[in-house]
Amino acid sequence: MSSYIVENLNSLKTQIANACEACGRKAGDIILVAVSKTFPDSDVLEAFNAGQFNFGENKVQEMVKKQEVLSKYELKWHLIGHLQTNKVKYIAEFVHLVHSVDSFKLALEIDKQAAKAKRRIDILVQVNTSDEMQKSGVEIDETKKLCNEIKQLENVNLSGLMTIGKFTDNTDIIRDNFRTLKKLYDEIKPDFRDFNFLSMGMTSDFEIAIEEGANMLRIGSAVFGYRNYNIETTK
Numbered sequence: 001m002s003s004y005i006v007e008n009l010n011s012l013k014t015q016i017a018n019a020c021e022a023c024g025r026k027a028g029d030i031i032l033v034a035v036s037k038t039f040p041d042s043d044v045l046e047a048f049n050a051g052q053f054n055f056g057e058n059k060v061q062e063m064v065k066k067q068e069v070l071s072k073y074e075l076k077w078h079l080i081g082h083l084q085t086n087k088v089k090y091i092a093e094f095v096h097l098v099h100s101v102d103s104f105k106l107a108l109e110i111d112k113q114a115a116k117a118k119r120r121i122d123i124l125v126q127v128n129t130s131d132e133m134q135k136s137g138v139e140i141d142e143t144k145k146l147c148n149e150i151k152q153l154e155n156v157n158l159s160g161l162m163t164i165g166k167f168t169d170n171t172d173i174i175r176d177n178f179r180t181l182k183k184l185y186d187e188i189k190p191d192f193r194d195f196n197f198l199s200m201g202m203t204s205d206f207e208i209a210i211e212e213g214a215n216m217l218r219i220g221s222a223v224f225g226y227r228n229y230n231i232e233t234t235k
Contacts, residue, residue, distance in 0.1 A: 005043060005224065006050045009034075012222045019207040030210065031197070033078050035220030037062060038227045041069045047223060048073055054096070056080040056218050060087040067094055080162075080218055082136045085109040092117045099162040099199050099218070100126045102138045107150045114155035122159045124199055125150070127184065129177040130166035137163065143184055151192065160197030160216075161185050165205050174205050178212035185213070 017027040035056040036044045044055055044066060053074065057063035058081025067077060076096035083100050091098075092113035101107050101123045114121040125146055128137030138146050143161070150158050163181045165174040178200050189195040199216040201209025206217045221227070 005046045008223050008225070009047065009050050009052060012219065015207070015222075016210065016217070019210040023211045025210065029215055031216045033080070033199075033216060033218045034223045035080065035202075035218050036066070036224065037081075037220065039220075039224045041066055043224055044070060044075070045073070048075060052223070054078060056099075056220070058082070060084075060090050063095075064090050067091075078218075088113045089116075092121065093119075095121060097159065097197075098123045100124070100136060101150070102126045102128075102136050102146075104146060104149045107146075107153060107156060111153040111155045120155050120157050122157045122194075123150070124160050124162040124197060125158065126162045126164075127181055129163045129180045130173075132166065135164060140180065140184065144188060147188055147192070157194055158192055160195050160199065161188070162197075162199035164202075165200065165209070171205075171208060175208050175212060178205075178209050178214065182213040 016030055020027045031054060033054045033056040034047050034052050037058050054076045056078040063077055063079060077094060078097045078099060079091060079095055080099045083098060083106060085106055088109045098110060110121055110123060125143060126137040127140060127143050128135050129140060147158060150156060161181055161184060163177060165177045181200055182198060185198050197216045198214050199218060200214045201217045203219050203221040206219060209217060
């Protein structure tokens with residue numbers, strides 16, 4: 001086992017615990033999703049053997065290939081990137097949680113493919129709290145409407161909200177993005193019995209996310225190291 005992955009996981013868990021203690025929260029309430037995109041199957045397996053069970057991918061083809069190789073292990077796969085409706089069918093039988101639902105059209109397709117797979121698929125609604133045109137996510141003012149539409153579907157389980165903080169060094173802006181999502185979450189949660197996950201925070205801002213109420217973190221670099229984007233990856 002590559003010692004750096006074990007060391008990174010242990011160090012990260014300590015940082016998460018310290019961040020939780022500083023704001024009066026319990027580290028056990030935080031779910032860590034190790035973002036394994038672009039990293040090899042062997043790295044995923046090493047993290048799994050070190051006690052990590054939740055893994056995030058942003059490309060369907062890459063997730064499917066890793067699932068095929070690692071299917072005998074009890075991994076929980078999270079689709080965290082933009083999901084095209086025509087790709088849903090490839091992950092419907094095994095995906096644990098889809099973080100990036102931003103339209104009723106996509107939710108409807110997940111519902112359709114979940115029915116074919118004879119299962120209910122857990123999803124999160126992605127909200128564009130930073131108001132950046134290049135980012136996916138439903139607009140803040142449209143979030144409740146989309147959640148209520150999804151509530152009518154039989155084969156999807158709306159489990160919470162997700163956002164990506166603005167890519168900036170200004171921590172006040174990032175904090176405001178996360179605080180906005182937490183406010184929405186608290187407003188919507190009473191109407192959804194399984195509304196349990198607030199997915200926000202990555203390697204650069206997870207401590208702020210914890211302070212603002214996140215209970216699911218999507219962290220890659222702090223676990224696997226920095227990615228070499230010059231290497232061709234699957235689309």
